Amino acid sequence: MNSASPPCTTVDQLATPAALVDLDVMHANLARVAEYATGHGLALRPHAKTHKAPGLAAEQRRLGAVGVTVATAPEAAVMAGAVDDVLVAYPPVDPGRIARLMALPPSVRLTVALDSEPALDRLSAAAAAAGRVVGVLVELDLGMHRTGVQTPADALALAHLARRLEPLEYRGVMFYPGHIRQHVDQQLADIERLGSELDGYLDALAAAQLPAQIVSGGSTPTLFHSHRLPRQTEIRPGTYIFNDRTTAAIGACAWRDCAYSVLATVISTAVPGQAVVDAGSKALNREDIRGAVDAPGYGALRDRPEVFVKAMSEEHGLLCLGGTDWQPRVGERVRIVPNHVCISVNLHPRIHGVRGDSIAHSWEVAARGWA
């Protein structure tokens, strides 16, 4: 049903809700981070989970990215058509996921991060069966406490095994600083602590003749502190292409740097003190802004950031009018910047690239789903 309508050329013609990206803001975001990475000698490998659109990964590559980062098999398959160097920053334990990775075109340079022997064994067996060289990064837990080995001894054991198991190639380490999400001005102590822990791992690996050629880290919240980890070789931010309300709230971008918004229509003003729009949890998605920032709700109006989404149902977003003189009318349209852009994009079949009220381009969110 998603292709039933004729293509729209202006934002006015779009049915709501719809996912919009301001192209000028997006290109400035891309250029800013490409320049930062180049300036600090860091390889940039953007995470495609944010946009799930191969055309945008290709644009990142054109601006100097060394390749693309993915988590899922559809992300890998879709992105491999646009970018020939893919890091799967996720243990491909499920046999279906491994099979899809092995079926990527042989021309694609494939690297996989993982944290366990069972994952390594499965990958090794599949790579051998496919006759495919696969790079391996050992994932380290440097404070996120989600995945990643817990000690240098565990890292050494996995690295040793990865080097021994042909056709795998041990290439280094990966970590994700996802626990550092407070305001950028308050991140330095955590980043210093992470750096010390990282040094311990890297020194142990080097001492065991297993030096990490690739040290892959980075996130959008910590992006512009990346040079403070001098042994890091590569960063994997995803959100930075669009930014979102969380990124702005923690000072990792300005509000005007938020390129993505959800176009919505006011459908009811019956209940005093609020306006209801046709973008709810199935268009914006639900995620609080964590950390020490004062940004209630689930998103805010791009042009009136004091108006925030105070509550949602699946197809309803309730705008709090307590802090504004704006008196919305039924039928009026707004653009909402969600708290977390990656999980909002994932709900939309297409992203519309706009300049003002014109639609200049439109991308399919091609890598949704898993199978």
Place this chain on the structure above:
Amino acid sequence: MNSASPPCTTVDQLATPAALVDLDVMHANLARVAEYATGHGLALRPHAKTHKAPGLAAEQRRLGAVGVTVATAPEAAVMAGAVDDVLVAYPPVDPGRIARLMALPPSVRLTVALDSEPALDRLSAAAAAAGRVVGVLVELDLGMHRTGVQTPADALALAHLARRLEPLEYRGVMFYPGHIRQHVDQQLADIERLGSELDGYLDALAAAQLPAQIVSGGSTPTLFHSHRLPRQTEIRPGTYIFNDRTTAAIGACAWRDCAYSVLATVISTAVPGQAVVDAGSKALNREDIRGAVDAPGYGALRDRPEVFVKAMSEEHGLLCLGGTDWQPRVGERVRIVPNHVCISVNLHPRIHGVRGDSIAHSWEVAARGWA
């Protein structure tokens, strides 16, 4: 990419994460509610937002449902191919949404609920242009405070206008008791209060020669109290076809009545006290269980409900192992019942209907998106 793999015949063959529905449990859920509605003389009009699959709406119709409820235009378009009586329980203010509704096959009996004059004016103009009879329900706010008129005077004004504006047909009122979501044993006072308020509206409408032929209410949390509102003619539960962790937590179903789960693979056990699975916020979705119930996290294992999803990233679900002796291994598979099934189904391209480990049927989640 979603159709690249050959069809699977057993659950073992599915790539994870994947959406499963236990067919025997689902059929028991459908039969139980159909019987309840029939027994109490209530028309059953299930909300299709839960499954977004026309085959399942047709099955509900076969079991006696009078039609289907939808919110979005794709839901209406997809369901109209399977069921010839559609209630749009959502003000179709956006011109794109109205246009899609007017394009439904003329054989479809169409009813729309709304709460404002602008919405009524737009609908009337579009219906006149399309030469289409459209039924109108006036939406009442009976405590949810989301949408709905606030006073009997407002309801009368809209009902008058709806009767006057051909080719619209005033048919009655709609409300959604979504604010009543505490444990079923504690709902009666709220339901009684709602009933009194409803009586006020219905009496005012009847006194003005605008009697409500249709009084449409009902939700899954309040489902089996529906007969306590004797002037209600129709109920619109959605979740009941699958149920979910919230429904079980408030006592509106038993745990064994949860038909839907997300199949996931354990991908890491590196961090002590937890296991990480490949179903996160992009497979389960994020919603707390509100109300006075003790059910932390975002979902729980179908076969070990004491193991819950304590945290999520987009592709990671962190299982809390604090309350179990279970020691999961990397590669092991689990089935997770999410807190809120409707927003989980919406993330999956397909639902697999299973009996034990066999896949008996598979439905496309056809009505995702909006355009």
